[in-house]
Amino acid sequence: MLKLAVLISGGGSNLAALLDACDDATFPAEVTFVASDTDAPGLAYATKRGIPTRILRPRDYETREAWGDALATAIESHDVTPEAGLVVSAGLMRILPENFVERFSPRLINTHPALLPNFPGAHAVRDALAAGATETGATVHIIDAGVDTGPVLRQSQLHIHAGETETELHERIKAIERPMLVQTVRDIANGVLRLQ
Ligand code: GRF
Numbered sequence: 131m132l133k134l135a136v137l138i139s140g141g142g143s144n145l146a147a148l149l150d151a152c153d154d155a156t157f158p159a160e161v162t163f164v165a166s167d168t169d170a171p172g173l174a175y176a177t178k179r180g181i182p183t184r185i186l187r188p189r190d191y192e193t194r195e196a197w198g199d200a201l202a203t204a205i206e207s208h209d210v211t212p213e214a215g216l217v218v219s220a221g222l223m224r225i226l227p228e229n230f231v232e233r234f235s236p237r238l239i240n241t242h243p244a245l246l247p248n249f250p251g252a253h254a255v256r257d258a259l260a261a262g263a264t265e266t267g268a269t270v271h272i273i274d275a276g277v278d279t280g281p282v283l284r285q286s287q288l289h290i291h292a293g294e295t296e297t298e299l300h301e302r303i304k305a306i307e308r309p310m311l312v313q314t315v316r317d318i319a320n321g322v323l324r325l326q
Contacts, residue, residue, distance in 0.1 A: 131158060131159065131160055131319075132158055132159040132160070132214075132215070132216055132315070132318065132319035133159070133160060133162050133208075133209045133210045133211075133214070133215045133216070134148065134152075134159050134160065134161045134162065134210065134215065134216050134217075134218055134315065135161075135162065135163040135164070135165065135205040135208060135210040135215065135216075135217045135218070136148060136161055136163075136164045136165075136176075136217075136218045136220050137164075137165050137166065137167075137201075137217065137218065137219045137220065137222040138164065138165075138166050138170050138172045138173070138220055138221045138222055139166055139167055139168055139170050139221055139222050139223040139224065140170055140171065140172060140221050140223065141170075141171055141172050141221070142170060142171065142172015142173065142174075142175050142220075142221065143172070143221075143304055143308060144220035144221055144241055144304070144307060144308055144311055145161075145164060145172050145175055145176065145220050145221070146172070146175045147308035147309070147311065147312050148161060148218065148220065148311065148312060148315065149161055149175055149176065149179060149181075151312045151315070151316070157316065157319075158316060158319035158320055159216070159315050159316070159318075159319045161176065161181055162181070162182070162208045162209050162210060163181070163182050163183070163184070163204070163205060163208035163210060164176040164181060164182070164183045164184075165183065165184050165185070165186055165201060165204060165205065166183070166184075166185050166186075166222070167185070167186065167187060167188060167222065167223070167224050168185065168187065169185060170185075172221070173185070182208060184204050186200055186201050186204065188224065194227040195227055195228070195229045197227060198226065198227035198228070198229045198230035198233075199229065199230075201226075201230055202229075202230055202233050202234070205217060205234075212233050212234045212237055213237075214237075215237060216237050216238075216239065216315065216318060216319075217234050217237065217238045217239070218239055218240075218241075218311070218315065219238070219239065219240040219241070219273060220240075220241055220311065221241070222240075223252060225277055226238075226273060228275060231273055231274065231275060232275075234273075235272060235273055235274055235280070236272045236274075236280075236281075236325040236326055237325055238272065238273045239270055239271065239272055239273065239283065239314070239318075239325075240270070240271055240272075240273050240278070240280070241268060241269070241270050241307055241310075241311050242254060242268065242269045242270075242271065242278055243255050243266075243268055243300060243303045243304070243307060244257070244258055244266055244267065244268070244269065244303075245265070245266055245267045245268075245269060245285055245287060246269040246271060246278055246279075246282060246285075247278075247279070248263070248266075249261070249263075249266070250277055250278035250279070251277060251278065254266075255296050255299055255300045255303065256296050258290065258299075259290070259294070259296060259299065263290060264289065264290055265287055265288070265289055265290065266287070266288065266290055266299070266303065267285055267286050267287035267288055267303065267306065268285070268286050268303050268304075268306055268307035268310060269282055269284070269285045270282075270283045270284045270285075270310060270311055270314045271283055272325060283314055283323055284310050284313070284314045285310075286306045286307070286310045288302060288303065288306060
């Protein structure tokens, strides 16, 4: 059984999709810990199931590295190791510090609301609309030392509707992002996808 730690910042619909998948006893992974960088509403999906959660705010630490160490220690204390576990950044709106990435990558993945390498960064949906793109989508990738630059594991595409708002488009992206993330975790757990 693959042990997962999930990192979030907001509503947590991707976390909820993972938790729903894990409710099925045949799913080959389980979420043992959820962390956030802020008081994220999505933490409630975990607490409702009795899964431990923790808020670690970067501003409470002297350096980004100290925050990274605290996050890594909290994750490892919930049985998610860099050797056999998996850390899933599912809506964490922070760049993880280098020491954290070095510790967990490649067993550290992120879901991003665009077809990388197009539209990296925190405003991917807005940027796709502003660029006049007609297609966009979602990407699950390994986190490496760059911002949204790591090896792509899965992508899913959709057509942008004329006149669509950022919120409408992001909701449609999230609808394809959630099952893709769940499938990616399943494939990693089953050894179908190898992280290296
Ligand atoms: C997702 O689209 C994710 O790719 C992006 O933020 C969104 C998080 O949504 N980084 P949710 O909190 O999982 O609902």
